[in-house]
Amino acid sequence: MNFVATTTRDGGSNPSGDRRVRRTQAALARALLQLVEKQDLPRITVADVAERAGVSRSTFYDHYRDVHELAEVACTAMIDRLIEAIPTPRTVTPELGPDAIRSLEGFFASLAEHAGLYRALLGPQGSARVADHIRRRMTGVIHERLSEAVGEQGEQGEHAGLPPDLPPDVPAAFTAGALIGVASDWLERGCPRSPAEMAALTWPLIGALYRI
Known part of the structure; x- marks a missing residue:
C-alpha cells in the first residue's frame, strides 16, 4: 500500500510540500509496516525503523517523536482511504x-x-x-x-x-x-x-x- 505523510514532529504540516521530506516520511512508514509484520510494535525501536528506512536516527527524530507517533500517522492515513x-x-x-x-x-x-x-x-x-x-x-x-x-x-x-x-x-x-x-x-x-x-x-x- 502506498503511503505519503506530511505530518511533522510538532503535529503540523509541511506547507512547502517538500519532496525530500515526503520521501523520507514515506520510507519511514514503509519500514515500520515491514517490521511490524515480523514483531510486535512495542518491541520495534527507532533504530530498527531508521536502519530499515536507510536514514539516521536524527533524521527520524526530525519527523516523529517516537515509533508510536509514526505508527499513529501511518495507521490513520491508511484508515482514511479504507473508510x-x-x-x-x-x-x-x-x-x-x-x-x-x-x-x-x-x-x-x-x-x-x-x-x-x-x-x-x-x-x-x-x-x-x-x-x-x-x-x-x-x-x-x-x-x-x-x-x-x-x-x-x-x-x-x-x-x-x-x-x-x-x-x-x-x-x-x-x-x-x-x-x-x-x-x-x-x-x-x-x-x-x-x-x-x-x-x-x-x-x-x-x-x-x-x-x-
Missing part, C-alpha cells in the same frame, strides 16, 4: 448488495494486510488518538451519505426503508461504533475468519439496521 470504501445506506439495497459486500471484504482485507499495526493501536493498550480518529472519520462519512439518502427518500418516496424524519447522527455513530468493534475484536483474536467471511457476516447486520 471511503465502507458500505453506507446508499448501498443498502438488494441490487447493490454484492458491491457492498465486496467493499466490506476490501475493508477487512486491508486491515488484515497490516494486522500487527492495527492490532497494536486498536487493542486494549492501543492508541486513543487512532481509535478516536477512526470513529470520527467513519461517523462523518456515514452521516454525510445517510443525510443524502434521507434527502433522496423525500424526493423519490423511499430509500432503503429509512424514515424521512430519521436524524442521521444516531445511526451514523451506531454503525461506525459497530464496525470498529467488530474489526477490533477480529484483529485481537488473530483474524480467525477470512475477510470474505467477515464481510458476509457483517453485511446482514448493516442491512438490518437500515431496513427500519
Whole structure:
C-alpha cells in the first residue's frame, strides 16, 4: 500500500510540500509496516525503523517523536482511504448488495494486510488518538451519505426503508461504533475468519439496521 505523510514532529504540516521530506516520511512508514509484520510494535525501536528506512536516527527524530507517533500517522492515513470504501445506506439495497459486500471484504482485507499495526493501536493498550480518529472519520462519512439518502427518500418516496424524519447522527455513530468493534475484536483474536467471511457476516447486520 502506498503511503505519503506530511505530518511533522510538532503535529503540523509541511506547507512547502517538500519532496525530500515526503520521501523520507514515506520510507519511514514503509519500514515500520515491514517490521511490524515480523514483531510486535512495542518491541520495534527507532533504530530498527531508521536502519530499515536507510536514514539516521536524527533524521527520524526530525519527523516523529517516537515509533508510536509514526505508527499513529501511518495507521490513520491508511484508515482514511479504507473508510471511503465502507458500505453506507446508499448501498443498502438488494441490487447493490454484492458491491457492498465486496467493499466490506476490501475493508477487512486491508486491515488484515497490516494486522500487527492495527492490532497494536486498536487493542486494549492501543492508541486513543487512532481509535478516536477512526470513529470520527467513519461517523462523518456515514452521516454525510445517510443525510443524502434521507434527502433522496423525500424526493423519490423511499430509500432503503429509512424514515424521512430519521436524524442521521444516531445511526451514523451506531454503525461506525459497530464496525470498529467488530474489526477490533477480529484483529485481537488473530483474524480467525477470512475477510470474505467477515464481510458476509457483517453485511446482514448493516442491512438490518437500515431496513427500519
